[in-house]
Amino acid sequence: MILALLPLIHIFLGMAAIAWKACARATLIIALLADIGLVALYFSPVSHVLSATAAGGWTEAIGIRLMLDSLALDFLLLTVLLEAAVLIYLWRQRLHPTFVLLLQFLIGAVMALVLSQDLFNIYVILELLTLVSFLLVAYDRRTFQIWASLKYLILASIGMSIFLIGVAIVYANVGSLGFAEIGVVVADNPQAGWIPLAAALLTAGVAVKAGILIFSLWLPDAHSAAPAAISAFLSALVIKMGVVVLIRLAHVFPLGPTLKILGTITGIGGAIYAMSSRDLKRMLAFHTLSQIGYLLIGMSVPEYGAESGVLAYAMAHGSFKALLFLAAGAAYDVVGSTDIGHLILERHRIPLRTRSALLLGTLAIVGLPPFDGYIAKAPLLAATHDWTSQIVLILLGIGTAASFAKLIPLFKGPYRRVGNDPAWESYVVLALPIILFLPIERALFGTAFTLPVMSWFLAVESIVIVAVGWLVYRIHRRLRVRPSERLFRLEPAIFALMIGFIAIYLVLRFL
Amino acid sequence: MAWINGTTIAMVLFAIGATALIVRRDLVIKLLALGLINSSGILFLISVRFHPQMTVPILPVPDGVLIADPLPQALVLSAIVINFAILALSLVFVMLLVERYHSTDCERIEHAVETEKATLGSQNLATISGSDETEGRP
Numbered sequence A: 001m002i003l004a005l006l007p008l009i010h011i012f013l014g015m016a017a018i019a020w021k022a023c024a025r026a027t028l029i030i031a032l033l034a035d036i037g038l039v040a041l042y043f044s045p046v047s048h049v050l051s052a053t054a055a056g057g058w059t060e061a062i063g064i065r066l067m068l069d070s071l072a073l074d075f076l077l078l079t080v081l082l083e084a085a086v087l088i089y090l091w092r093q094r095l096h097p098t099f100v101l102l103l104q105f106l107i108g109a110v111m112a113l114v115l116s117q118d119l120f121n122i123y124v125i126l127e128l129l130t131l132v133s134f135l136l137v138a139y140d141r142r143t144f145q146i147w148a149s150l151k152y153l154i155l156a157s158i159g160m161s162i163f164l165i166g167v168a169i170v171y172a173n174v175g176s177l178g179f180a181e182i183g184v185v186v187a188d189n190p191q192a193g194w195i196p197l198a199a200a201l202l203t204a205g206v207a208v209k210a211g212i213l214i215f216s217l218w219l220p221d222a223h224s225a226a227p228a229a230i231s232a233f234l235s236a237l238v239i240k241m242g243v244v245v246l247i248r249l250a251h252v253f254p255l256g257p258t259l260k261i262l263g264t265i266t267g268i269g270g271a272i273y274a275m276s277s278r279d280l281k282r283m284l285a286f287h288t289l290s291q292i293g294y295l296l297i298g299m300s301v302p303e304y305g306a307e308s309g310v311l312a313y314a315m316a317h318g319s320f321k322a323l324l325f326l327a328a329g330a331a332y333d334v335v336g337s338t339d340i341g342h343l344i345l346e347r348h349r350i351p352l353r354t355r356s357a358l359l360l361g362t363l364a365i366v367g368l369p370p371f372d373g374y375i376a377k378a379p380l381l382a383a384t385h386d387w388t389s390q391i392v393l394i395l396l397g398i399g400t401a402a403s404f405a406k407l408i409p410l411f412k413g414p415y416r417r418v419g420n421d422p423a424w425e426s427y428v429v430l431a432l433p434i435i436l437f438l439p440i441e442r443a444l445f446g447t448a449f450t451l452p453v454m455s456w457f458l459a460v461e462s463i464v465i466v467a468v469g470w471l472v473y474r475i476h477r478r479l480r481v482r483p484s485e486r487l488f489r490l491e492p493a494i495f496a497l498m499i500g501f502i503a504i505y506l507v508l509r510f511l
Numbered sequence B: 001m002a003w004i005n006g007t008t009i010a011m012v013l014f015a016i017g018a019t020a021l022i023v024r025r026d027l028v029i030k031l032l033a034l035g036l037i038n039s040s041g042i043l044f045l046i047s048v049r050f051h052p053q054m055t056v057p058i059l060p061v062p063d064g065v066l067i068a069d070p071l072p073q074a075l076v077l078s079a080i081v082i083n084f085a086i087l088a089l090s091l092v093f094v095m096l097l098v099e100r101y102h103s104t105d106c107e108r109i110e111h112a113v114e115t116e117k118a119t120l121g122s123q124n125l126a127t128i129s130g131s132d133e134t135e136g137r138p
Helices: A002-019 A021-043 A070-090 A097-117 A119-137 A144-173 A179-188 A192-211 A219-225 A230-250 A255-276 A280-299 A306-336 A338-343 A352-366 A372-383 A387-411 A424-435 A435-449 A458-478 A491-509 B006-023 B028-049 B070-100 B107-138
Strands: A052-053 A062-064
Touching: A002 A021, A002 A097, A021 A070, A021 A097, A021 A387, A062 A192, A062 A255, A070 A097, A070 A230, A070 A306, A070 A424, A097 A119, A097 A230, A119 A192, A119 A219, A119 A230, A119 B070, A144 A192, A144 A219, A144 A491, A144 B006, A144 B028, A144 B107, A179 A230, A192 A230, A192 A255, A192 A491, A219 A230, A219 A280, A230 A255, A230 A280, A230 A306, A255 A280, A255 A387, A255 A458, A255 A491, A280 A306, A280 A338, A280 A372, A280 A387, A280 A491, A306 A338, A306 A352, A306 A424, A306 A435, A338 A387, A338 B070, A352 A372, A352 A387, A352 A424, A372 A387, A372 A424, A372 A435, A372 A458, A387 A458, A424 A435, A435 A458, A491 B107, B006 B028, B028 B070, B070 B107
Parallel strands: none
Antiparallel strands: A052 A062
16 A cells, blocks of 8 residues: 555645645655655565555455556656756745645656556546646746647647547456456457557557657647746656556557557657757757657567666656756756757856756767766667667667757857856756666666666767767758748647547558 | 447547537637547447446346446546546636637637747847846856
């Protein structure tokens, strides 16, 4: 039953923040300490108290099963890390109790989702995540924020209706909603007629939340419009919740080819849009799409070791994307704009610590050897043996490097001491896993987490990828081609969602 | 007329809602269509294991009588509440947009938001290039 405490603590503390307004800030610290304590229990001799349970004392068939497996543990650790970083980032700002309530609900929902093993419970929590992030994106009530989050709510709600119909079909044919029971029934008769339809409905529904290009066309607007701390949370963590559900679905349903196609489209499309985007936060948001492509391609690979690579990459991406978003927010506070050309013009006014944080995040995201971007990308590259996935992964690396090459002038001098970044401690929290990724993972997961990172070939390969990316950037700058962003308006986005669902169904049915 | 059951009606509702969401430009009608789509999901979930001979699932159950599955009935309660929350919150946001733009036309609002975002950027640019003289402050 202790597992159920993890999300519940956040829900109760969030309500306490509303009841005792003076303690709003304290509830965030209490929640962080409680999370650290509960997650530390897993590594202690009494870890059996965290064993799988059905909530509320029901039998496993109809109860909601909670389980702390390696997937859940990975994302719990990421949640605690981001919670600490965002808490430090927000420390010197005035926090309204409502904001604290929403933040606590967001963290609690994330924790409930990674532990959940029940399809309908996942539906409810995904809807809770939608509602809470909808309110947080538009927290400052600027018009473009309101429009971005309204678009997000409409698209996510359509997606969740599709997901609910999929849940109904699964329940009609399996008679249970737990992943274990569904897995048994599907393995019994993998040719059953309902499987492609149910899998297509569930995948398309989750894809809207998971940042997959033809489905989540709300993402660039919502993630670039939100306040910096919320952007960091949404882009580093909440978007991965869709990926968690996709991983769990891929264990049950035969989703391999679908995920590969979706991953290719998402990754390359996201990279192309990121290359031509001139706004820092918008570019980071497009990048989230392209990094989700990495995760999807890693999930489609059946080889041993690919899944631990996916988990490692999700964690690494969480740390450096949060760092980049927080630093971009600090830069915005000084300069008053997130336009890249403009940030470069005014770079002498951005504090050195902010610029170093941006530099560290850039080095990590393009995958240069000592940092976690490389360490987590290496097992994905090593585990994919078919040449199409290899090519897509390399193209993604080139796209990433090409879009971040835009930031190079930002790191040139002058290096005068100007101002002070009030939130630099949060960069330190996030920089720790970026620099010390390998020792930390080894310490937490032991020998189960062996990655082929010491290969010279992979190190040289990633450096060559970055160099080629820089060349592509030089060529692209001359060409001055920009893809139209009309696709990201509301009506094209809804249309693309429907088309995407039909495409997924056809792929699952006939491939 | 056995084919007119909950499942087929749900599919028809979903199709109507999806069409309205794409072709109608009015935001309020879009939200109504969204409500239709959400209701179709609920109808589908509750009618998927239903049979006309079933009775209510209340104990004690008489022998030889089919009872309806109580689990979907419990599940749709949460789904109904969630959809209510989504519609209520999105209507509030539409109200905020209408207050600022005096229109519920989706394309108009989108256009206004995009131009506003662009002018916001250039305004910031103006204030910053104006404040270059004060650069020497600590």
